[in-house]
Amino acid sequence: MISVIIPHLDQPAALRRCLESLGRQRGLGEAPEIIVVDNGSRVQVDFCQQFGAALLFQPLPGPGHARNLGVSRAGGDILAFIDADCLADPGWLAEIERCFRDRPDIDIIGGDVRIARADPHRLTWLEAYESVFAYRMQEYIKKQGFTGTGNLAVRARTFAAVGPFGGLEVAEDRDWGQRALALGFRTHYRPAMIVFHPARASFAELARKWQRHVAHDFEAIRSKPAWRLRWLLRAGAVFVSPLAEMPRIALSDRLDGLRARVLAFMGVALVRAYRVRLMIELAMGGSHTRMVARWNRT
Secondary structure, eight states: OEEEEEEESSHHHHHHHHHHHHTTTTTTSSOEEEEEEESOOSOOOTGGGTTTTTEEESSSSHHHHHHHHHHHHHOOSSSEEEEEOOOOOTHHHHHHHHHHHTTTOEEEEEEEEEESSSSTTTTTTHHHHHHHHHHHHHHHHHHHHHOTEEEEEEEEHHHHOOOOOTTSSOHHHHHHHHHHHTTOOOOEEHHHHHHHEEEESSSSHHHHHHHHHHHHHHHHHTTSSHHHHHHHHHHHHHHHHHHHHHHHHOOTOOOOHHHHHHHOOOOHHHHHHHHHHHHHHTTTTTTTTHHHHHHHOO
16 A cells, blocks of 8 residues: 655645645556644645545654654655645656565655646746756656655665765755665656646745755765865855756756746746845855745744
């Protein structure tokens, strides 16, 4: 049986849509167990039972802690993770079930995450940007050994061997995947395992994401020799990197037309300029712990 675990924080409308998408799954041999773990929402989500989902409460901040609580209560031999603001493709769970049934040598899988568009015929700049640059799971798996926890499935025994997700002090998906890799468990990419994620509604949401990631990268480098010089050189590389992304934007099969490609380039230039600002702020003595705290709550 597959146990689906969904961390939630103040996204009731999105959570409802996520649960509706799980109710439209087809091709499964056995009905899944669905566990929602609320992470301290200000608004109650009292509709989970309507979808056959259990509702748990984890007051300790951080999606990693919420997922860990869900795992502790899960009864399935397969654990599938999806975020509350995601939509599962109708064949998502069937693909997970099929993979683990047919490939006993595989313990961890990650799939494709695509942008759910509000208007498929006219993208916003955030949708255009994220269609190309967000959730590049195949690349993360190949180059860094991890997949995002918005579309991750693992055998329960493997999760027990690797251990729980980390808290807000780390990027918990990357940390967990790389710990698994160090133990000899490789993550495999499954392109037919599809989840849709809405683009962020505003630049402020995107900014919070990069505050967290930049702070984690800063924490990793500041104990190394000549860290400040290395950090500033990295900031310079980030600043000029949008030019190197032009071929990726031009050839992307996830964009249609010139307008969408121009919007995607504008987006990557804006986002990377913001990342450079954060990097310089930290190099000049800014607090990386305060940046992490902004992501969830203060």
